[in-house]
Amino acid sequence: MERTITTGILQDFAAHLAREERAPATMEKYLRDARQFGTWLDGAAVTKESVIAWREHLLTEHLLSPSTVNASLSALNGLFRFLGWEDCRARFLKIQRRMFRDSARELTRPDYDKLTATARGMGRERLALTMETICATGVRVSEVRFITVEAAKQGRSEITMKGKIRVILIPAKLCRKLLKYAKKQKIVSGEIFLTGNGRGVTRRQIWSEMKRLCVYAGVEPSKVFPHNLRHLFAVAYYRAYKDIAKLADMLGHSSIETTRIYLLSSGAEHQRQLDRLGLVS
Missing domain, CATH: 1.10.443.10 (Intergrase catalytic core)
Structure with a gap:
């Protein structure tokens, strides 16, 4: 069965986050990242390959920092864990430990x-x-x-x-x-x-x-x-x-x-x- 991100899935995910007593700001971010990924897919199926492509898209085309890309992946991995789509989860980018603040x-x-x-x-x-x-x-x-x-x-x-x-x-x-x-x-x-x-x-x-x-x-x-x-x-x-x-x-x-x-x-x-x-x- 083809896996797609639908409005119903996002509503169920929101309810799941609420049950887990996630902070409102965290819920908002997770849902926003999931919606953005779904929009980018434009109806295509969710696969591990598409998640990896999304990771590269954020890094090279949106020019987001590695930590921001990882935050987006964390949201998606949380969604996939909730749905039981464990095989769709992608690895985080490796980031060297920061020595000082900007x-x-x-x-x-x-x-x-x-x-x-x-x-x-x-x-x-x-x-x-x-x-x-x-x-x-x-x-x-x-x-x-x-x-x-x-x-x-x-x-x-x-x-x-x-x-x-x-x-x-x-x-x-x-x-x-x-x-x-x-x-x-x-x-x-x-x-x-x-x-x-x-x-x-x-x-x-x-x-x-x-x-x-x-x-x-x-x-x-x-x-x-x-x-x-x-x-x-x-x-x-x-x-x-x-x-x-x-x-x-x-x-x-x-x-x-x-x-x-x-x-x-x-x-x-x-x-x-x-x-x-x-x-x-």
């Missing part, structure tokens, strides 16, 4: 200070406080909804995501700022970061607001996205305490290897380290 995408402390100061100068207190909360606690942007009035009063928040539960501590100064903001907004309980109609701000809203802000703050757009605030927290914490195991727990990582990626130095810093070796006469 400085063009690295958010520095001065960049962060510019963003928060600019947001406050423009009267965007919610955005400024949201950025401070992510950066001072290391929460994911999807976890901002767990920052509640109750959590600010207790100085800690219990985060439940993907079947995992972890407790994050909230700095005392941040708690005071959160409670002051909540009082000003007349929020007596529940989520602190709300839109004008009383709904929790979404990941997409925070992302788009930060992108608009970077123009006024004079910070390169390539550096400005919520996840980079989490990176800045990780780097600052590790430089202060050198405890990667505790940092992994705070970030909610099940593997220290994932945390290690967060701690890659920038290319410029790596260059300075090489220069300090003094091995050239």
